[in-house]
Amino acid sequence: MASSKRWASIISSIASFLLFFIIILQVPVFRVPCRTGTCTSPVEVMSSHLIATELYPALGPKALLYPGAIARSYIKNRTFPSYSKLSKLYNLTNLRKTSASTDLQHLEILAGSYLAVAGAVLGLIRLGRTSLFGTLLILWGFVREVILKNSANMNSARSIHIYPVTMCIALLCAFLAIRKDVRKLIRCCRTRRGAKSLRFRAKIM
Structure with missing residues (x-):
């Protein structure tokens, strides 16, 4: 039987690659107002914000958007x-003229998108829990605005939506990408299974 360390490495590797493709290929995980109109992935939210605020040259965000466009x-x-057509495809031409109020209304989702994208890339080299924190922060943003009704603009709360299946898959992959936690989980399952086996043998004897 393979050791818990080996199984944890295999599981975390698969989860890291799945999460990377979910993020980079822009699989829709939510729908939220952003600088381009409506964004459906963390990459779109982050890229539109970077280009609009000129925090980073447009070449970088467009490079992140290109795999999803393909x-x-x-x-x-x-x-x-x-x-060259990415600006028109993602409505990036007039971002500087748009109001920053949408970013402030969905600040948790914006910050979570940055962390989710960074974590998806760092996850390929097994670094940290960034992606998990980012995904949880995005979820908290939706909880705050939709369930708790704590948004100042109630129409905004109705305009956002989360895709439960893809979000759950992303959250699960973000958790399983953490090798240490997966190893602890495997050890815990094996310990419980061993304890049940001993109790079963005791009853037979």
């Missing part, structure tokens, strides 16, 4: 978009 074109059976 994936969407493939799913919809369309021709792959050129890099």
Whole structure:
């Protein structure tokens, strides 16, 4: 039987790659107002904010958006978009004129998107719990605005939506990508299974 360390390494590797593809290929996990209109993935939220605030040259955010644009074109059976058409495809042309109020209204989702994207990349080299914290922060943003009704603009609360299946998969992958936690979980399961086996043998004898 393989050791808990080996199983933890295998599980965390698979989870890290799955999470990376979910984030980078921009699988829809929510729907929230952003600088471009409506964003459905952490990469879109982060990229629109970076380009609008000029915190980073537009070349970097566009490079992050390109894999998702290719994936969407493939799913919809369309021709792959050129890099120069990304601004039109994602409505990035007039971002500097848009109000920053949308970012302030969904601050937790914005911060969580940054952490989720960074964590997905760092997860490939097994660094930290950044992605898990980012995903939980995004969830807290939705809890605050939808369930607790704590948003100043109630119409905004109705305009946001979360996709439960993809969000649960992303959250599970973010947790399983942490090798230490997976190893503890495997050890705990093996300990409980061993204890049940001993009790069963005791009853038979």
